[in-house]
Amino acid sequence: MRKIIYSLLVGSIVFSSIQPHAKDIDWPMYGLDYSHQRHSPLTQIKASNVANLQSTWRVHTGVKASFQATPLVVDRVMYVSLPFNHVLALDAVTGKEIWRYQHQRKKDYRLCCGPANRGVAVSDGKVFVGTVDARLIALDARTGKVVWDIEVADGSSASAESIQTLQDGDKLKNSSIAGQSGIGIAMAPIVYQGKVLVGITGVGYGLHLDSEREGAPLGAVVGFAGSYGRAGFLAAFDVKTGQRIWQFDTVAPQAWEGTFTTTTPDGVPLNRDINLEKNNLHRYPDAAKYGGGSAWTTPAIDTKRGLLYFGxxxxxxxxxxxxxxxxxxxxxxxVCLDIHTGKIRWHYQQVPHDLWGYDVASPAILFDYEVQGKKIPAVGQASKVGWYYVHDRVTGRLLKKSEAFIPQTNLFARPTPEGIVITPGAVGGVNWTPTALNPKTLTAFVPAIHWPVRYSKKTIPAKGDKPSLDYSTLELLMDEPRWGVLSAVDLKTGKMKWQVKTPEPLVGGLLSTAGDLIFVGEGNGSLNAFDAKNGHRLWTTTLSAGVNAPPITYQIDGIQYIAVAAGGNQLFGFKQGDEIHVYSLPKK
Structure with missing residues (x-):
C-alpha cells in the first residue's frame, strides 16, 4: 500500500534490488507532502528516548558553503542538492554515494543571493533541481545523467538589475553604480500532475554603490529610485520535456498601484505619504515593468481544489x-493560483508599498481550521513582520492573526537621515525558514530571528562629473544583542503556548513528529530536540558547522532516522561546512 501511495505522490523510481520494507516511510518532497506541514507520523523516536540518539553515518560532500537544502528520501535513496546545485544520491541506510551530478554554471554568471538552494524534487524517474544560474534541470534518478536542461529566465545584464538597463539621461546612468544583481532559483521545485513548479529570485535586490566611491557604505544593503529591474514569476514546466506550460508574473499587469491603502489589510498604519505617491504616478508610468517580487517559497498544493499557495x-x-x-x-x-492554468484566485498583501524587505519568504502550510463550529480549509503563513496569519484557503479571508512571536519596535517606520532601528527588520521575524504544524493540536511551530536593523536615508554629494545621489540603506546591527525564538503558536486562539529563547537567530527550519518532538538546528552547530508539549530541550549535539537547513525523518526496515545538512550560512556569519548527518536510536 505504501508503494502505491508514494507512486501517486512522487512517481515510481524503484531501481534498488532491495525490496522496501513494509514499514518504510519516505520523506518524498520538500515539506514532506503537498501540505508542507513537516509533521511526520513516525513515533519510534519520542520524548522518552530521544536522549539516546546517536550518530549513524555522516558524509563530507566536498562543498563547503551555505547549505539550506532539505534532503529527500525515496525508496531507500537520499537525494540532496549541495551549494552551487551539485546533487548527490546516497544510500539512505549507509550514506554510500550512488551517483553525483556536478553542475557547470554559466560562465561569469552573477549570483543573486549566494550559492545555496533549498532542495530537489523527485518524480517520474527524475530528480529536478533549480539552479543559481536560473536553469531547471532534470536528472535521471538511476544515474544522475542530465535528461533535459532548460533556461527558466534570461539572466543576462539586459534583463537583470543593472545600469545597462537604464535609459540615456537617467541620473543613475553616470553615477558609477556597480553590482549587477543576477537572477536565480532558490526554492526547491515541486511536481504535480506532470508539472514542475519553480520561481525566480534576484528581482528586487537592487543596484549597489561602487565600493570605491567616497561615502559608500560597507556591509550595507542599499536602494536607489529608478527604472531598472524586472518582474518575478512562478512557472510550470512539463516533466517530460521541460516545455513551459504557464507563467504567473508576480507583478499585477494592470493597476499595480492598487488602492493606495494607508494600512496593512489587518489595520496597522503604514506611514505613507499618499498625496506624494499619487503626484508621482505620472512620472513613473512604467514602474510595474521593473516591479520585483521574487518567488522564494516552494508552493503548497491543495490537490482537492487544484490550488497552489506561495509567497x-x-x-x-x-x-x-x-x-x-x-x-x-x-x-x-x-498568492493563490489555479495550478492548471496559473491564473490568480486571490492574494493577501501583508505589507503594501514595502520599504523594509518584508518578503513573504517562509512556505505556506495547509490544514483544516474550525470557525464557529464549521471546518474550513485553511492556509497559514509565518511572516517576517512577526505574526502568524491564517486564511480561508478558497477565498483568502483572514481567519486569525496571532499575537507577535518576536519583539516589534518601530514597525513600519520610514527611514530617516539619522537612521531608525526597527525590529523585526529585513531578516525577519521568519525568513525563508520553513515552519511546522501539528494538525491534531492545531499548533504551529515557528523558528524566528531577533536582529535589529537600522534603516537610513542618505545623500552622497556631487563630485566632479558624478551627480549627487540619494539612496536608502539598511544595516544589520552586528553589535546589538540578537537571538532566536522558538514558538509554539495555538492557532485556535492565536496565543503562544510556549516560547524558548536560543543563543543564535533561528535560520534553517523545523521538523515536527508524532513522537511529540521538534527538531531544529542553530548557527553555532547545535542540533536540538525539544518537547513539543512544553518546549523543554531533551537532546542536543554539536556539529562542526552551522545547522542552518531543515531536519527530516524517515524510516527504513523499521528503523527511524533523523537527517540534516550542516553547512552554515555566510550571510549570518555562521561557520560553513560540508556535512550530512544521520541519527538513530541504538540497536536493541
Whole structure:
C-alpha cells in the first residue's frame, strides 16, 4: 500500500534490488507532502528516548558553503542538492554515494543571493533541481545523467538589475553604480500532475554603490529610485520535456498601484505619504515593468481544489519608494493560483508599498481550521513582520492573526537621515525558514530571528562629473544583542503556548513528529530536540558547522532516522561546512 501511495505522490523510481520494507516511510518532497506541514507520523523516536540518539553515518560532500537544502528520501535513496546545485544520491541506510551530478554554471554568471538552494524534487524517474544560474534541470534518478536542461529566465545584464538597463539621461546612468544583481532559483521545485513548479529570485535586490566611491557604505544593503529591474514569476514546466506550460508574473499587469491603502489589510498604519505617491504616478508610468517580487517559497498544493499557495518578495526598487508609487501589487503577498492554468484566485498583501524587505519568504502550510463550529480549509503563513496569519484557503479571508512571536519596535517606520532601528527588520521575524504544524493540536511551530536593523536615508554629494545621489540603506546591527525564538503558536486562539529563547537567530527550519518532538538546528552547530508539549530541550549535539537547513525523518526496515545538512550560512556569519548527518536510536 505504501508503494502505491508514494507512486501517486512522487512517481515510481524503484531501481534498488532491495525490496522496501513494509514499514518504510519516505520523506518524498520538500515539506514532506503537498501540505508542507513537516509533521511526520513516525513515533519510534519520542520524548522518552530521544536522549539516546546517536550518530549513524555522516558524509563530507566536498562543498563547503551555505547549505539550506532539505534532503529527500525515496525508496531507500537520499537525494540532496549541495551549494552551487551539485546533487548527490546516497544510500539512505549507509550514506554510500550512488551517483553525483556536478553542475557547470554559466560562465561569469552573477549570483543573486549566494550559492545555496533549498532542495530537489523527485518524480517520474527524475530528480529536478533549480539552479543559481536560473536553469531547471532534470536528472535521471538511476544515474544522475542530465535528461533535459532548460533556461527558466534570461539572466543576462539586459534583463537583470543593472545600469545597462537604464535609459540615456537617467541620473543613475553616470553615477558609477556597480553590482549587477543576477537572477536565480532558490526554492526547491515541486511536481504535480506532470508539472514542475519553480520561481525566480534576484528581482528586487537592487543596484549597489561602487565600493570605491567616497561615502559608500560597507556591509550595507542599499536602494536607489529608478527604472531598472524586472518582474518575478512562478512557472510550470512539463516533466517530460521541460516545455513551459504557464507563467504567473508576480507583478499585477494592470493597476499595480492598487488602492493606495494607508494600512496593512489587518489595520496597522503604514506611514505613507499618499498625496506624494499619487503626484508621482505620472512620472513613473512604467514602474510595474521593473516591479520585483521574487518567488522564494516552494508552493503548497491543495490537490482537492487544484490550488497552489506561495509567497512573493519585495517590490523593485528596494527600500527607496520614490519611483514606485502605489501598493505595488502583488509583491509581499501570499498568492493563490489555479495550478492548471496559473491564473490568480486571490492574494493577501501583508505589507503594501514595502520599504523594509518584508518578503513573504517562509512556505505556506495547509490544514483544516474550525470557525464557529464549521471546518474550513485553511492556509497559514509565518511572516517576517512577526505574526502568524491564517486564511480561508478558497477565498483568502483572514481567519486569525496571532499575537507577535518576536519583539516589534518601530514597525513600519520610514527611514530617516539619522537612521531608525526597527525590529523585526529585513531578516525577519521568519525568513525563508520553513515552519511546522501539528494538525491534531492545531499548533504551529515557528523558528524566528531577533536582529535589529537600522534603516537610513542618505545623500552622497556631487563630485566632479558624478551627480549627487540619494539612496536608502539598511544595516544589520552586528553589535546589538540578537537571538532566536522558538514558538509554539495555538492557532485556535492565536496565543503562544510556549516560547524558548536560543543563543543564535533561528535560520534553517523545523521538523515536527508524532513522537511529540521538534527538531531544529542553530548557527553555532547545535542540533536540538525539544518537547513539543512544553518546549523543554531533551537532546542536543554539536556539529562542526552551522545547522542552518531543515531536519527530516524517515524510516527504513523499521528503523527511524533523523537527517540534516550542516553547512552554515555566510550571510549570518555562521561557520560553513560540508556535512550530512544521520541519527538513530541504538540497536536493541
Amino acid at each position: 512573493t518578495g519585495n517590490p523593485s526598487p528596494q527600500m527607496d519608494d520614490t519611483s514606485r508609487p502605489g501598493d505595488n501589487l502583488y509583491t509581499i503577498s501570499l
